[in-house]
Amino acid sequence: xxxxxxLRHGQTDWNKQCLYIGQVDVPLNETGRHQxxxxxxxxxxxxxxxxxxxxxxxxxxxxxxxxxxxGLPLTxxxxxxxxxLGVFEGQAExxx
Numbered sequence: 179x180x181x182x183x184x185l186r187h188g189q190t191d192w193n194k195q196c197l198y199i200g201q202v203d204v205p206l207n208e209t210g211r212h213q214x215x216x217x218x219x220x221x222x223x224x225x226x227x228x229x230x231x232x233x234x235x236x237x238x239x240x241x242x243x244x245x246x247x248x249g250l251p252l253t254x255x256x257x258x259x260x261x262x263l264g265v266f267e268g269q270a271e272x273x274x
Contacts, residue, residue, distance in 0.1 A: 183223065183226055187239075188210025188213035189207055189210035190210055191204070194207065195270070196270055199263075200266065201262050204235060205235045206236055206239045215247065218244045218247035226248075228252070229244060229250050230252075233256050
């Protein structure tokens with residue numbers, strides 16, 4: 179039996195500003211990097227055999243931090259991208 183653990187990417191400045199990201203490459207901010215380091219210490223990862231993530235900057239950077247600290251192999255999969263949000267990308271939630 180296999181189990182999946184889903185880990186959301188760390189915080190970005192766009193998340194902090196409540197902006198829609200979609201497929202825009204937005205890097206982690208310092209809080210997001212700290213969150214990724216904390217996630218790498220999670221007991222949930224004790225039974226994980228690898229990490230699979232999207233190529234988007236926020237997911238990739240989070241996964242690279244976790245992989246680097248845990249030694250878990252990392253596989254990047256382009257098809258795991260967030261859905262495209264078109265004209266809404268970069269827009270504030272309250273402006274819609």
